[in-house]
Amino acid sequence: xxxxxxxxxxxxxxxxxxxxxxxxxxxxxxxxxxxxxxxxxxxxxxxxxxxxxxxxxxxxxxxxxxxxxxxxxxxxxxxxxxxxxxxxxxxxxxxxxxxxxxxxxxxxxxxxxx
Numbered sequence: 001x002x003x004x005x006x007x008x009x010x011x012x013x014x015x016x017x018x019x020x021x022x023x024x025x026x027x028x029x030x031x032x033x034x035x036x037x038x039x040x041x042x043x044x045x046x047x048x049x050x051x052x053x054x055x056x057x058x059x060x061x062x063x064x065x066x067x068x069x070x071x072x073x074x075x076x077x078x079x080x081x082x083x084x085x086x087x088x089x090x091x092x093x094x095x096x097x098x099x100x101x102x103x104x105x106x107x108x109x110x111x112x113x114x
Contacts, residue, residue, distance in 0.1 A: 003037045005030075012037045016044035061103065062096040 002013045010025040010033035021044050025036045059067075065088045073081040094111045095103060 003033060005033070010036075012040060014041060014044070016041065017047075019044070058099045058101045060096070061098050061100060062092060064100055065092065065096075 004011055008027040010028060010030075011023070012025065013020070013022040015021070021040065023040065025033050028036070069081070069085055069088060072084055076084070091111070094114075095107070098107070
């Protein structure tokens with residue numbers, strides 16, 4: 001979280017709900033810059049700065065894997081996509097019904113041990 005002045009303009013940069021928010025407040029007084037910075041943080045919490053519900057959502061591993069494979073297949077060579085898909089099919093029985101944020105190191109180590 002930061003608020004700083006460069007030249008005559010004030011800038012801010014902070015993270016909220018896994019989304020980076022940065023901007024320029026313009027050439028204003030320091031007290032006004034602090035007020036605008038506080039408003040920007042409050043707006044980010046409300047989702048008013050363009051933080052989409054999809055970004056804030058905590059997807060299941062299976063849903064994430066499906067979206068990931070669509071993107072991966074479109075941007076990689078066919079053999080790479082086939083290999084990656086086979087890896088994901090291996091992970092789905094163990095992690096498919098878990099949320100990404102609830103997957104722990106213990107879960108991964110248990111998968112590797114099995």
